Amino acid sequence: xxxxxxxxxxxxxxxxxxxxxxxxxxxxxxxxxxxxxxxxxxxxxxxxxxxxxxxxxxxxxxxxxxxxxxxxxxxxxxxxxxxxxxxxxxxxxxxxxxxxxxxxxxxxxxxxxxxxxxxxxxxxxxxxxxxxxxxxxxxxxxxxxxxxxxxxxxxxxxxxxxxxxxxxxxxxxxxxxxxxxxxxxxxxxxxxxxxxxxxxxxxxxxxxxxxxxxxxxxxxxxxxxxxxxxxxxxxxxxxxxxxxxxxxxxxxxxxxxxxxxxxxxxxxxxxxxxxxxxxxxxxxxxxxxxxxxxxxxxxxxxxxxxxxxxxxxxxxxxxxxxxxxxxxxxxxxxxxxxxxxxxxxxxxxxxxxxxxxxxxxxxxxxxxxxxxxxxxxxxxxxxxxxxxxxxxxxxxxxxxxxxxxxxxxxxxxxxxxxxxxxxxxxxxxxxxxxxxxxxxxxxxxxxxxxxxxxxxxxxxxxxxxxxx
Amino acid sequence: xxxxxxxxxxxxxxxxxxxxxxxxxxxxxxxxxxxxxxxxxxxxxxxxxxxxxxxxxxxxxxxxxxxxxxxxxxxxxxxxxxxxxxxxxxxxxxxxxxxxxxxxxxxxxxxxxxxxxxxxxxxxxxxxxxxxxxxxxxxxxxxxxxxxxxxxxxxxxxxxxxxxxxxxxxxxxxxxxxxxxxxxxxxxxxxxxxxxxxxxxxxxxxxxxxxxxxxxxxxxxxxxxxxxxxxxxxxxxxxxxxxxxxxxxxxxxxxxxxxxxxxxxxxxxxxxxxxxxxxxxxxxxxxxxxxxxxxxxxxxxxxxxxxxxxx
Numbered sequence: 001x002x003x004x005x006x007x008x009x010x011x012x013x014x015x016x017x018x019x020x021x022x023x024x025x026x027x028x029x030x031x032x033x034x035x036x037x038x039x040x041x042x043x044x045x046x047x048x049x050x051x052x053x054x055x056x057x058x059x060x061x062x063x064x065x066x067x068x069x070x071x072x073x074x075x076x077x078x079x080x081x082x083x084x085x086x087x088x089x090x091x092x093x094x095x096x097x098x099x100x101x102x103x104x105x106x107x108x109x110x111x112x113x114x115x116x117x118x119x120x121x122x123x124x125x126x127x128x129x130x131x132x133x134x135x136x137x138x139x140x141x142x143x144x145x146x147x148x149x150x151x152x153x154x155x156x157x158x159x160x161x162x163x164x165x166x167x168x169x170x171x172x173x174x175x176x177x178x179x180x181x182x183x184x185x186x187x188x189x190x191x192x193x194x195x196x197x198x199x200x201x202x203x204x205x206x207x208x209x210x211x212x213x214x215x216x217x218x219x220x221x222x223x224x225x226x227x228x229x230x231x232x233x234x235x236x237x238x239x240x241x242x243x244x245x246x247x248x249x250x251x252x253x254x255x256x257x258x259x260x261x262x263x264x265x266x267x268x269x270x271x272x273x274x275x276x277x278x279x280x281x282x283x284x285x286x287x288x289x290x291x292x293x294x295x296x297x298x299x300x301x302x303x304x305x306x307x308x309x310x311x312x313x314x315x316x317x318x319x320x321x322x323x324x325x326x327x328x329x330x331x332x333x334x335x336x337x338x339x340x341x342x343x344x345x346x347x348x349x350x351x352x353x354x355x356x357x358x359x360x361x362x363x364x365x366x367x368x369x370x371x372x373x374x375x376x377x378x379x380x381x382x383x384x385x386x387x388x389x390x391x392x393x394x395x396x397x398x399x400x401x402x403x404x405x406x407x408x409x410x411x412x413x414x415x416x417x418x419x420x421x422x423x424x425x426x427x428x429x430x431x432x433x434x435x436x437x438x439x440x441x442x443x444x445x446x447x448x449x450x451x452x453x454x455x456x457x458x459x460x461x462x463x464x465x466x467x468x
Numbered sequence: 469x470x471x472x473x474x475x476x477x478x479x480x481x482x483x484x485x486x487x488x489x490x491x492x493x494x495x496x497x498x499x500x501x502x503x504x505x506x507x508x509x510x511x512x513x514x515x516x517x518x519x520x521x522x523x524x525x526x527x528x529x530x531x532x533x534x535x536x537x538x539x540x541x542x543x544x545x546x547x548x549x550x551x552x553x554x555x556x557x558x559x560x561x562x563x564x565x566x567x568x569x570x571x572x573x574x575x576x577x578x579x580x581x582x583x584x585x586x587x588x589x590x591x592x593x594x595x596x597x598x599x600x601x602x603x604x605x606x607x608x609x610x611x612x613x614x615x616x617x618x619x620x621x622x623x624x625x626x627x628x629x630x631x632x633x634x635x636x637x638x639x640x641x642x643x644x645x646x647x648x649x650x651x652x653x654x655x656x657x658x659x660x661x662x663x664x665x666x667x668x669x670x671x672x673x674x675x676x677x678x679x680x681x682x683x684x685x686x687x688x689x690x691x692x693x694x695x696x697x698x699x700x701x702x703x704x705x706x707x708x709x710x711x712x713x714x715x716x717x718x719x720x721x722x723x724x725x726x727x728x729x730x731x732x733x734x735x736x737x738x739x740x741x742x743x744x745x746x747x748x749x750x751x752x753x754x755x756x757x758x759x760x761x762x763x764x765x766x767x768x769x770x771x772x773x774x775x776x777x778x779x
Contacts, residue, residue, distance in 0.1 A: 124590070126532040137534070137584075146577040147570060159569045160626070167621055171778045178617050178770055182763075185613035188573070189606030192580050196602055200587030200595070206530055269566035269626060278562060278570065281551060285544035289694065293540060296690040302524030310528040310589040311685055313675045324587075324595020332603045336756050429757045436764045443771050 002056055003093055006063055010086075013067070014253045018074035025176050028068030032183040035061025037367065039190040040337055043197070043330045044364035048107045048117040051198060052100065055143060058187060059096045062158060063089045065180050069161040072177075074254055076169055081161060083264035086250045088157030091243065095142070095150045095235065102139040102228040106132055109221050110202060114211040119198060119326040124207035128214035133203040135225045140195035142232050145188050148279035150235035153243065153272065159184060160269040171447045190333070197329045206320040237280075240273035327362055334364070339418050341367075476722065477561055484555045487730070488700035489513030491707065491737040498741025499671075513700065520693035528686055530590040538585025539687060539694035545578035546701045554629050555708045556726040563629045568616050571628060572609065575661070578698065579605050586683035593675045597682035600752065604667060604679070607759040608660045614766035615650045615657070619713065621773045622647070632712035640716065646772035649765045651714045656762035658710055658740075660755075662703045665744040667755050707736050 013019075038057030045051035066089030073081025109132045110125060111117045126133035138149065145155035162184065165177030207214075235242045247261030265271060312318045334343050341364055348359040492513045500507025509515075527535065549571050551561040560567075583601055586594040619631040622639030640647050660667045663680035675682050684695050711732045717725075750758060 124530075126534060126588075130532070133532075133534075141577070141580065144576070144580065146573050146580065152570075152573060156566060156569055160566055163566075163617065163620055163626055166617055167624060167777065171774055174774060174778055178614070178774075181617050182610045182614050185572070185609045186606070188576065189602075189609040192576055193602040193606050196580060196583050196587065196598065200584055200598065204532065204534060204584065204588040205590035205595075266565070270564035274562075274564040275570070278548060278551075281562065282544055282548045282574075285547050286540055289540045289544055293690050293694070296521055297525050300522060300524040300689070302526060304526065307529035308526055310530050310591045310594075312591060313593055313685075318591070320590070322592050323590050324592045324599065329595060329599045332599055332752075333606060336603070336607070429761070433760070433764065436768060439768065440771065 002060065003097065006060070006067075006089075006093055009067065010090075010253050013071065019071055021072060021075040021173060024068050024071035024075050025173060026068075027071055028065055028176050028180055031061045031064030031066075031068055032180060033061070034058070034064060035187045036183055036190075037340075039187050039194060040334075040341055041364065041366055043190060043194045044334055044341065044343060046119055046327065048110065048119055048122075048198065048202065049104070051119070051194070052103050052107060055103075055191070055194070056096070056100060058191065059092065059100070059143070062155065062184065062187070063092050063096070065089075065184065066092060066158045066161060069158070069165055069177070069180070070250075070254065072165060072169060072173055073161075076173070078164075078168055079256055079260050080264040080268055081164055081168065082254045082256060083247070083250055083261040084157055084161035084164060084268060086253050087243070087246045087261055087265075088154055088159075088161055090246045090249045091157060092154035094242075094246075095154045095232075098228050098231050098235070099139045099142040099149075099151055102135060102225055102232065103143065105221065105225050105228070106136040106139060109217045109225075110136075112221075113214040113217065116211055119201055121208055121211055122202040123205050123320060123323065124203070125214055126203040127207075129217050131222055132217040132225070133199075135222075135229055136203060137199055138229050138232060140199050142236070144192045144195055146192075148236045148275070148282055150232045150239075153235060153239040153275060155184065155188070156269065156275070157243070157265070160265075164268045172444075175444075175447075193330070193333055197326050201324075201326040201329065205323050208320050208323070237276055239275050240271065243272040331362070339415055473559075480556055480722075480726070481561070483726070484550060484704070485701075487733070488697065488704040489517060491703055491733060492700050494734055494737035495741040495744065498738050499745050502741070502745035513696075517693050517697060520688075520696065521690050523689040525689035525691060528589055531588050531686070534581075535585045535588040535686075536691070538581045538588075539691045539698070541581040542578040543694045543698040543701075545574045545581075546698050546705065549574040549705055550701065552628060553705050553708055554632055554712055555704065556729045557722050558629060558633045558712075558725070560629045563627050565625070565627045568620070568626060568628050568631065572612060572616075575702070576605070576609070578702075582683060582695070585687070589686045591686070593682050594685060596676070597679050600679045601683060604660050604755055604759065607756055608657045608762065611653050611759060611762040611766050612657050614763060614770055615653050615713075618646060618650050618766060618769045618773050621770070621777050628709070632709065632716060634716070634718045636713065636716035637718060643773050643776045646769040646776075647713070649769035649772070651710065653762040653766040653769070654706075654710045654713055656758060656765075658703075658706045659743070660759060660762075661706055662699065664740055666747045666750045666758065669744075669749045703737075704733070707733055711736055 035058050038054050038059075038061055042051050042054035042058060045054060066085050066087075068085070070082050070085030070089065073079065073083075073085055107117065109129065110122065113125070113129055113132075114122060116122065142149035142151040145151045159181065162177050162180040166174045166181065169177065243265070244262060247258075250256060250261050251258060309316075310318070334341060343362060343364040345363075346359075346361045350356075350358045490510075490513070493508075493510050496512070497507045497510070552563050552567045552571050554560050554563075579601065583598040586598040586601075616631070619636065620626055622643065623631045623633075623635035625631050625635065636647075659665070663670060668679040668681075669677070670681060672678055672681065675685070680699070684692065687695055708729070711729065715732060720728075
């Protein structure tokens with residue numbers, strides 16, 4: 001359903017003449033912001049479905065980056081960039097529908113089996129619902145953009161567009177493309193962390209308490225997921241069949257010749273069929289290694305008196321509650337990005353020898369929700385009430401802001417305060433970072449004002465052409 | 469790619485597969501020399517692997533098929549990456565345009581399955597190691613990709629074999645400072661990805677402070693042999709990228725090139741040994757600063773290269 005926006009965007013783009021470069025760069029920037037923040041917020045979630053929903057924000061970001069590169073190519077007349085940008089975006093739309101659909105179905109099966117979607121209360125489901133676990137893992141590998149599944153093919157083409165952007169367009173746009181490459185890499189790493197967290201906590205390890213005893217996934221649910229899973233694998237292993245189809249879509253959006261997409265792919269990357277070869281090699285290696293391992297294990301079988309427990313580093317009475325939780329798993333990454341996310345953490349640590357119960361609570365407020373949409377909707381409701389009551393104040397009295405919003409530092413304020421504190425503390429790393437940042441700013445200014453740079457190329461040529 | 473080259477690829481592949489444990493041995497010997505010891509025999513890593521392959525396997529009752537799949541997929545992903553990375557010669561077996569992205573993502577796939585296998589044991593120690601591994605992996609990825617951007621800009625290619633081949637030699641003449649910065653960034657990425665000091669200490673004996681070692685605590689027998697070998701192979705592959713980026717030369721005959729590359733890799737292993745002997749490992753919170761440093765270095769390299777290529 002969220003892809004309707006993408007569809008509308010692409011339709012409108014197909015009607016418009018090529019937009020100026022700035023629009024394209026803004027689009028890429030939107031993609032970057034949406035992607036990085038989406039996956040960071042996903043990492044901070046405690047609920048399975050909310051987490052998946054935030055990943056849609058991330059994937060729309062990836063699609064947005066692809067569309068932005070396509071627009072950039074249109075603005076600068078680079079057909080390869082147009083083909084790869086729009087092509088990657090369209091393919092990712094399809095892929096996202098497949099693997100995200102599979103993930104939501106699988107999450108639904110988890111909730112149906114256990115009665116909760118709270119990640120930290122689940123555990124060990126791979127033992128109870130092995131088929132569902134396999135589907136979830138497959139979709140997770142795919143959404144992280146890892147080979148040899150369909151997610152990789154889409155991201156590979158978007159990467160191709162971004163890399164092509166770094167070298168074939170003028171400086172500023174090339175810099176934005178490089179930023180896109182870096183953000184896509186960061187998103188890939190964060191998505192991996194996020195899905196390791198979800199799959200590791202929900203499906204692996206020991207069963208945590210507080211959930212219903214899980215039942216096996218019904219056959220009809222498995223069948224539905226199976227279709228999506230087969231499609232995910234098929235596109236990943238045989239991209240040569242699907243990728244050319246996106247060429248037709250690109251042709252509709254941009255005025256490109258019918259063969260432009262087929263030409264652009266090998267000129268920048270390689271024919272998509274090369275990925276199939278590598279996928280075959282990969283599966284062949286897995287099969288060989290598995291057979292060798294099986295042979296070795298059967299030859300040297302160990303007879304154990306009873307099933308053994310996990311090595312607890314000398315501690316023999318480990319309980320399921322002692323497992324690493326999803327919140328702890330994500331915390332080291334979240335705290336690295338605390339300047340951006342402002343995660344809240346309330347810790348009531350045990351202090352005395354005979355201490356009372358300890359308590360830890362963590363929560364991450366969504367910046368877009370809290371600082372953009374909430375004020376927007378409050379303003380909208382105020383305006384509507386002003387119209388209703390025909391008064392400037394919008395009586396009866398407006399609802400108060402929630403207490404939490406005022407406690408929390410706004411993200412921008414937080415960054416400024418944090419930066420000032422860091423400078424005061426005199427940390428050498430921060431100084432180095434500031435020097436690097438200053439150099440980048442100087443570089444950006446230099447790019448902007450230098451003669452021959454993209455921003456000023458047109459007026460200069462006019463001046464040269466003018467009679468003296 | 470002629471028939472002759474295809475035949476030549478067989479001994480080359482054998483050499484690539486045989487070399488990784490030797491590099492670990494060189495690191496161990498260097499550290500032993502710094503400590504005033506003799507150190508283990510040169511072939512000790514090979515003996516260890518043979519011993520592990522002959523052992524039986526013990527699985528915890530908590531684990532599932534994910535635990536068994538982890539070492540296999542990890543090693544398969546790295547072997548697959550090995551067909552795309554130039555090690556001795558300047559070309560690769562299956563390389564193609566855009567293979568740098570595939571290589572980085574194959575490494576990530578191996579990491580994902582290793583980490584999941586650790587989570588599968590239900591041990592809080594292994595969960596802790598898993599959390600650290602994905603944290604540092606996530607942070608090293610932007611630096612790696614930004615280095616790739618610089619190499620791609622300097623050589624106008626997206627195929628790793630070309631990005632590290634003759635065009636790079638010209639780039640060294642053109643923007644040497646940028647290339648130096650990229651090499652520094654790649655060294656930090658190498659130390660992080662292969663779990664070496666100052667990020668992780670492979671010799672530590674305290675589970676709480678480990679990263680890689682604690683994740684594989686529960687593996688045994690052939691599974692553990694796969695993991696140990698995969699770790700060595702990862703060092704060889706990332707080391708080859710680093711060595712090729714630092715010292716590119718035009719394609720010489722293979723019989724000159726291959727021994728030269730072996731020597732360069734040995735020197736790199738010695739360098740890592742020196743780093744391990746002379747540096748303490750960083751506090752865990754500080755590692756992210758080191759990786760941010762690698763990112764800044766490659767970012768500056770990108771700025772310098774942009775100046776040259778987009779003049």
